[in-house]
Amino acid sequence: MKINAIEKLLRHERIFKSMALLLLSLIGLLFGYYGYASYQDYVAPKHVYGKWIEIGVPDYDTDVLVLSERGVYLNDHLISTTFKFDGSVVTIKTGDGISKYELSTMKNIPKLKLIAPSTVNQTLVKEEFAAQFKSPDRNNAPAKLRQNLSGYFERDDD
Numbered sequence: 001m002k003i004n005a006i007e008k009l010l011r012h013e014r015i016f017k018s019m020a021l022l023l024l025s026l027i028g029l030l031f032g033y034y035g036y037a038s039y040q041d042y043v044a045p046k047h048v049y050g051k052w053i054e055i056g057v058p059d060y061d062t063d064v065l066v067l068s069e070r071g072v073y074l075n076d077h078l079i080s081t082t083f084k085f086d087g088s089v090v091t092i093k094t095g096d097g098i099s100k101y102e103l104s105t106m107k108n109i110p111k112l113k114l115i116a117p118s119t120v121n122q123t124l125v126k127e128e129f130a131a132q133f134k135s136p137d138r139n140n141a142p143a144k145l146r147q148n149l150s151g152y153f154e155r156d157d158d
Contacts, residue, residue: 043087045069048103052112052124055133065112065124089115 101112
């Protein structure tokens with residue numbers, strides 16, 4: 001009798017250990033899948049799709065970059081049919097070379113900063129935030145300059 005009771009307990013213990021191992025494996029798989037799905041969402045290019053407007057330059061010299069499923073457009077010209085996004089850097093390969101933009105967010109405003117080639121200092125913001133970076137004085141700078149110069153060159157007829 002004692003041997004049968006011990007064998008039953010051992011058999012139940014083996015079943016319990018097997019079930020516990022199976023349950024832990026299933027939990028591990030679920031966490032792995034959730035982590036993979038989260039990473040795929042993080043690097044999805046949908047986060048950078050849209051119209052990006054250059055800031056810090058005069059209106060007549062502003063670049064407009066559009067990133068979409070169909071390609072990359074710069075000032076309404078198709079410059080590439082694809083781009084890569086790794087979650088923080090947008091890489092665009094064109095005939096002129098490779099451009100890299102780093103995505104950052106400050107005060108809930110997404111920005112793309114050109115990091116390669118580093119010869120140009122360029123920052124772009126999503127179209128819906130571009131108005132926050134326009135300076136009213138900058139838009140009228142040529143008119144104000146003309147007014148100031150005309151006032152300087154006016155002669156006093158005293």
